[in-house]
Amino acid sequence: MNAYLAILKRDLILANRNRSALFNPLLFFALLATLFTVATSASTEMLSEISSGIIWVGALLASLLSIDNLFRSDYEDGSLEQWLLSPNKPTFMVLMKVLSHWLVSGLPIILITPLLAVILHFPMTGLNVLVLSLLIGTPVLSLVGAIGLALTLGLRKSGMLLPLLVLPFYIPVLIFANNAVLISASGGDASAQLTMLLAMLVLALTLTPITVVYCLKLSLG
């Protein structure tokens, strides 16, 4: 157990030492929201209708763009290989890596979501569900993204490939999350959609670590 906690601690310390990198996903998230409003008529009615979509797509893209930090440096300096050779369970190592990645780049985005919700005229009745759906949904995105990253880790030019592989599998999360938000914003009960999101999280938690470990072994040769 200590070995896994050590990974988590190490990654969090590393993230803390490089604080400017911590703000990059946040900045990207805010910029994307601005782009959407500038590119449309930015009327209050339309924004309140599409703001949950903007926030979710922004969170999704920010998670996708930062997923490279998950294994890339460990792959390049060889510590990933040492981890797979060590007697510790590689699946738990993957889970810890994903958890630390989510804490560093997923959670901050959720924390500034209320702020963005205000400037995007998001109907405040749905804010709780919006934050809750992000809390449940973004870990799924990180887990699925880890598969894509592990598959493309050994490739020199993987920049555009990773999103192509991963984005189709993000669609169900996006659908259920957005649905939950829209329903609760109009005063309905979104527990069914949130339960579906939870089911996806459980499925991703159980199946993706095994797949990621297999892909990492493939990439390491």
Add this chain to the structure above:
Amino acid sequence: MLRFLHQFASPPTFYRRSAQLLPWLAVSTLLLILFGLYQGLWLAPPDYQQGDSYRIMFIHVPAAWMSLFIYMVMAFSAAVVLIWRIKLAGDFVIASAPVGASFTFLALITGAIWGKPMWGTWWVWDARLTSELILLFIYMGIIALNNAIEDKQLAAKAVGVFVLVGVVNIPIIHFSVEWWSTLHQGPTVTKLDGPSIHQSMLIPLLAMALAFKLFYFLVAIMRVQNRILSDEQNKTWLKRLLIQ
């Protein structure tokens, strides 16, 4: 049985056996397509609502069936690659992907052509259309992944994992898209799930479906043969075979 399969999966045996099979496949594909088209385009009566424009169904519906059928065959072969490490199965997965993508594209295009006179629009964000489009993206991802990895053995395994990840996800995607579009679509789209189809239309439909399946195996086997030719160009068995 397993020994037979193992022998069959060795490239020299497969190359020779499939070369014998190809002419039969080609002829029966051609005959079935001609039969299906003749039955469908001339003999079948016009639909009482849609007139003659329903006849695109004989291409559209089998193509849509094929898009899923090929994915299932690919998933099965991918499992064979990862479990028994049979190289030929990997070749088959990679050879199938462009064929699957083409059938998916064909289904989408014919659907759009059919949709224009029937629904009055080329494209609707309907559950079936959307999940078919996502399937096309997944096929494209498979092809892109295979092209990005230089080592062919590694590419086959990576593609295999990705195909299996897709197989877990496709039902989830399909289900979620259905949920999404039924909640979002205000006006109901007039769909073609009319009552049971008449025999004069069913026979050409099934003939075309079978013809497409044979066509897929024909093209996939030819593509696998090409891969064998390029992979094993320095092997003696191939040189001897080509000299004959």
